[in-house]
Amino acid sequence: MITEAKSIVKAELNSEKIGESIVVKNLYKSFGNNHVLKNFTMHLKTGENLVVLGKSGSGKSVLIKCIIGLIKPDAGSINVLGKSIPDLNNNELDEIRVKIGFLFQSNALYDSMTVRENLEFPLRRHKINLTKKEVEDLVMEALTNVGLAHTVDMRPSELSGGMRKRIALARTLILKPDIILYDEPTTGLDPITAKEISNLMRELAKKYKTSSIIISHDMNCVKAVSDRIIMLIDGVCYSDGTYEQLKQSNDEKIKTFFE
Amino acid sequence: MKSKTLQIFLSETGDIGRFTYRFFVEAFKPRYEFSELLRQCFYIGYKSLPLVAITAFIMGLVITIQSRPTLVEFGAEGWLPKMVSVSLVREIAPVITALICAGKIGSGIGAELGSMKVTEQIDAMEVSGTNPFKYLIATRVMATTLMIPILGILADAVSLYGGYLGTNIHGVVSWNLYWNQVFDTLTFGDVVPSILKTFFFGFAIGIIGCYKGYNSNKGTEGVGRSANSAVVISSLLVFILDLLAVQITDLMRLT
Numbered sequence: 001m002i003t004e005a006k007s008i009v010k011a012e013l014n015s016e017k018i019g020e021s022i023v024v025k026n027l028y029k030s031f032g033n034n035h036v037l038k039n040f041t042m043h044l045k046t047g048e049n050l051v052v053l054g055k056s057g058s059g060k061s062v063l064i065k066c067i068i069g070l071i072k073p074d075a076g077s078i079n080v081l082g083k084s085i086p087d088l089n090n091n092e093l094d095e096i097r098v099k100i101g102f103l104f105q106s107n108a109l110y111d112s113m114t115v116r117e118n119l120e121f122p123l124r125r126h127k128i129n130l131t132k133k134e135v136e137d138l139v140m141e142a143l144t145n146v147g148l149a150h151t152v153d154m155r156p157s158e159l160s161g162g163m164r165k166r167i168a169l170a171r172t173l174i175l176k177p178d179i180i181l182y183d184e185p186t187t188g189l190d191p192i193t194a195k196e197i198s199n200l201m202r203e204l205a206k207k208y209k210t211s212s213i214i215i216s217h218d219m220n221c222v223k224a225v226s227d228r229i230i231m232l233i234d235g236v237c238y239s240d241g242t243y244e245q246l247k248q249s250n251d252e253k254i255k256t257f258f259e
Numbered sequence: 260m261k262s263k264t265l266q267i268f269l270s271e272t273g274d275i276g277r278f279t280y281r282f283f284v285e286a287f288k289p290r291y292e293f294s295e296l297l298r299q300c301f302y303i304g305y306k307s308l309p310l311v312a313i314t315a316f317i318m319g320l321v322i323t324i325q326s327r328p329t330l331v332e333f334g335a336e337g338w339l340p341k342m343v344s345v346s347l348v349r350e351i352a353p354v355i356t357a358l359i360c361a362g363k364i365g366s367g368i369g370a371e372l373g374s375m376k377v378t379e380q381i382d383a384m385e386v387s388g389t390n391p392f393k394y395l396i397a398t399r400v401m402a403t404t405l406m407i408p409i410l411g412i413l414a415d416a417v418s419l420y421g422g423y424l425g426t427n428i429h430g431v432v433s434w435n436l437y438w439n440q441v442f443d444t445l446t447f448g449d450v451v452p453s454i455l456k457t458f459f460f461g462f463a464i465g466i467i468g469c470y471k472g473y474n475s476n477k478g479t480e481g482v483g484r485s486a487n488s489a490v491v492i493s494s495l496l497v498f499i500l501d502l503l504a505v506q507i508t509d510l511m512r513l514t
Contacts, residue, residue: 068386094388108383111374122387 021046021179021211022067027076029062036062038235040076044179049205049212051222053257054232060215061105063232064181067213068102069093081178098126101172101180101210105187107164109156109171116152119143119171126175142170145207146200162193166200173204180205182214186221198224219257231257278470285390286397295398303364303399304406308413310363311356315414318351319343319421327429336430340440343422348445352414353453354501357460360407361493365468368399369489372472373482381473396473400465407461408454415453448508456504460497467493 022044029037036059044050054060065071067078069085078085083096109118119139123130130138143149146166156164165185172180185201186194198221205212205225216222222229223243231239231246231254239246239254247258323343330336372395375381384391419441426432468489475485 065382070382070385090390097386097388100386102383102386104379104383106378108379110380110383111378112371121389125388 019046020044021048021081022213023077023079024063024067025077025079027063027066027078028074029059029066029071030074035235037066037073037076040232040236042230042237042240044211044213045228046211047209049202049214049225049227051214051216051226051229052232053217053222053229056217058232059235060232061183064102064183064213064215068097068100068181098175099178101175101177103165103168103172103180103182103185105183105185107156107168109164109168111156114153114155115143115148115159115167118156118167119174122171122175138174142174143167145173145204146170162189162196165189165193165197169197169200169204173208176208178210180210180212182212182216184215184217186216186218191220194218194221195224197221201225217257274474275466275470278473279466281392282397282400282466282469285393286401288393290393292394292398295394296401299398299402300406303360303402304409307360307363307406307410311359311410311414312417314355314359315352315418316421318355319347319418320425321421322346322351322418323422323425324428327425339426339430340422340432340437341444343426344419344441344444345449347418347422348415349449349453350501352418353411353457353460354497356411356414357407357457357464357497357501358494360403360410360461361464361497362490364403365464365489365493366486368403368465368468369472369475370482370486372396372469373475373485374479376473376475377478377482392473396469399469400462403465403468404458404461407464408457411454411457411460452504452508456500459500459504463496463500464493467496 020043022042024040024042027037027040028035040059040063042050042052052060052063062071066073067080067085069088073086080096081099083092085093085096088096109115110121113121116139119142120135123135123138127135139152140149143152146169148163148166148170151159151163151167156167159167169185182201186197189197201212201214202225204210212225214221214225226243228240228242229246230237233239233253239249239251241249246254249255249258323339326342327336327339330339330342372381375395381391381395384394422441423432423434423437426437471485471489471492475481
């Protein structure tokens with residue numbers, strides 16, 4: 001009887017593991033004496049939009065940079081789509097990165113390239129067998145998705161902040177990743193453009209069935225896109241719940257964000 | 260205070276050494292970025308050509324005009340093409356080319372990579388599965404190493420032409436006579452070491468510009484500092500390498 005119960009629990013745990021795109025356990029990261037992440041643990045379920053909420057400098061961006069392998073953690077495990085990120089070599093990291101899109105806070109569009117070349121760049125690296133026509137079709141599809149097909153031959157410097165964000169989103173989605181990491185996607189945008197970007201994120205996540213981690217402290221964006229929210233306070237996962245659950249919390253630290 | 264400065268100097272020298280080692284490791288490993296290398300050769304070589312040519316022409320003209328009175332005083336005016344050609348080919352054209360390139364290319368690379376770093380473009384490249392060191396650094400360093408010698412040879416030719424015009428301002432030396440004297444004077448020991456050292460100048464300018472840009476920080480202020488220190492350090496390195504090249508040439512009795 002006990003053995004049967006144990007096996008049921010084990011089966012449940014396995015099925016839960018299958019449904020998790022990212023699992024972070026006991027993560028530590030310090031910069032000198034600044035201990036940014038202290039025993040941080042979280043998971044991202046497949047198909048979920050998870051918002052990581054926290055003050056500026058609380059380590060949110062460090063967390064997603066650790067997840068994509070841009071920063072090496074001091075200790076702890078990061079498992080993305082079944083692969084342990086800190087243990088991968090550069091080639092293995094490149095392989096897993098094809099399945100992860102990253103939208104940078106500053107958009108990180110290549111200034112020396114046109115919008116077309118910006119979008120072609122990841123395709124030419126990873127889909128080397130594509131014909132010129134197929135590359136063109138994928139570029140135009142990505143631009144049409146964000147409503148900016150007419151900007152294809154423009155340079156990033158000729159575009160507004162909102163347009164640059166949309167182009168960066170199109171570039172992030174062009175390889176059709178399984179997971180997207182958004183680093184403050186609406187920061188520096190006016191409320192209308194921020195709302196448009198939030199809606200676009202939601203639509204594209206549904207269309208491409210992606211899982212997302214969204215770093216933000218724009219509460220309108222958080223409300224619009226989140227399925228679940230975790231709060232990163234003092235280097236640990238302080239709280240975990242839906243927008244409505246956290247909004248009703250009486251904890252002072254949580255209330256400050258929702259006021 | 261002095262020990263801290265020395266510590267910073269030694270630490271930076273060590274970092275540049277490691278950066279150079281990484282260049283050699285990455286540059287000769289596939290995948291090769293040929294199209295980016297060609298693009299950089301175009302920007303570094305072709306786009307610097309007018310500036311190098313104008314400067315070399317003026318240097319040739321000025322050196323000839325200024326050397327003439329002294330030679331006239333000793334009744335050695337006929338030696339003007341010989342003297343000017345040796346000084347231009349051995350020293351002035353390669354060093355001036357390298358200094359112009361340190362200013363134009365070194366600062367350009369430092370500022371471009373620095374701004375790419377602070378706007379997260381280098382990180383974006385890395386997360387899109389591209390090795391930024393190979394794509395940005397290896398191509399730029401190879402382009403400067405290949406293009407600056409070509410610019411140096413061009414500067415030799417243009418400065419000698421400037422010398423021809425300078426010779427003819429106060430005297431009359433035919434086109435054939437001038438070039439006969441120039442080619443009679445120049446030997447293997449004048450031309451080859453001068454071309455060889457420009458490869459080292461090019462490498463130094465590329466590696467310092469890239470190192471400073473790639474390790475830029477502190478936002479836009481850092482970009483300005485990267486560009487500035489790329490020019491200062493690479494110009495200084497050009498003189499140090501020139502000194503070493505002269506010593507080596509002298510030891511090999513090629514002077």
